[in-house]
Amino acid sequence: MNENANDDAQIRYRVRHLTEYRYSNNVAVCQNQVRMQPVTGGNVTCERTDLSIAPEPTSRDEHIDYFGNRVITFSIEAIHKSLTVDVESIVAVSAQMTTETQPSPEWETLLATSPDDLRRPMIDEHRFGSPRITPSEPFAKYAVGSFTPRRNIIDAALDLTRRINADFKYDTTATTVATTTKEAFTLRAGVCQDFAHVEIACLRAMGLAARYVSGYLRTLPPPGKERLIGADESHAWVEVYAGETIGWLGLDPTNACLVGTDHIPVCIGRDYDDVSPMRGVVLGGGTNTLKVSVDVEPIEPRERTSQASGSNGAG
Incomplete structure (x- = not known):
């Protein structure tokens, strides 16, 4: 029995997840956690994953949580009226063993x-x-x-x-x-x-x-x-x-x-x-508007990328 939505043996993707906050007033401090980066494990191989944040964080740390998820924690301790988190990953996904x-x-x-x-x-x-x-x-x-x-x-x-x-x-x-x-x-x-x-x-x-x-x-x-x-x-x-x-x-x-x-x-x-993708607290900011864009693009097998350091098994 094989009732997968797609029965190809493996597909490679470039995934981009863009999150943008705009604030009506100045934000003095914000602290956030991000869970948007795939890790290698199960039927997924993460070949590369990059996360950029604007404005530049005052501090930024990374850890693997109890369930094997990759977590980025950051704080911005400077006045800002916008926050952008841009994550781009290249992954290969294999079919489940359900034949x-x-x-x-x-x-x-x-x-x-x-x-x-x-x-x-x-x-x-x-x-x-x-x-x-x-x-x-x-x-x-x-x-x-x-x-x-x-x-x-x-x-x-x-x-x-x-x-x-x-x-x-x-x-x-x-x-x-x-x-x-x-x-x-x-x-x-x-x-x-x-x-x-x-x-x-x-x-x-x-x-x-x-x-x-x-x-x-x-x-x-x-x-x-x-x-x-x-x-x-x-x-x-x-x-x-x-x-x-x-x-x-x-x-x-x-x-x-x-x-x-x-x-x-x-x-x-x-x-x-x-597993919420992004959570945090802000000091100030007034009202905010949120814009999220996700793009999932299949890429040709011949494209090659280096294995990401720090990719960890998610079980």
Whole structure:
């Protein structure tokens, strides 16, 4: 079975994520964290990633967080009325191992990992509640229709993914970044963040390990139309632990599909709170306007770049 959105063996991309803030009054000090740079791990190889900030930061540090994500922390301690963060990366994305040659275990066998599995703590922690997700009986009741006895994990999880896509309306006006998972579930509406949170809540309510993935999705223009620069979007989807052979299986409830090579993962976590692209505080500034542009461009295999130093496995 291969139901990836794109079944090419590997695709290379140049990704640019541009964030621009404009302030009505002067900002005296700002402090921010950025999680927009891919790292090598899983089905992604990060060949190069660069981040530029204007104005020039007073201080800038880098670390790898608990989940393996690359984090840039910076402060600007000078008067400014704008802030620009520009991230450009070159990555190669491989297809998931979900063909008919891969054994797909029954979902009940995944309710506990083997005591001998050294990855057990990093798997088991994704079975429980997190800041934005509380697994509960309503989610279990919804999910049980997909997780019938002895059904294999791929079929069951993909069925749940498709049901969420069919039952929930994609509506950018229905929710905000602060909408809770319970509220989105009741509304049966939202955006990719909400769809991902709902599916994770359902999977965890069934006792499975599921985690949140933020990244980018290549969008294809209509036939005969040019690709619009900056028209691609940040995206969110889900990974469920599918056993030692398959590992973490990517599911996209917004598009009712398994994750394919059109999906470019950047960060993983328990939910959105662990992976928000940029967060921070400012002193002053008045009101602000935010402009975000994301461009995902496939590039030819013959183009070569040097391996980025500091690229770390994200699990």
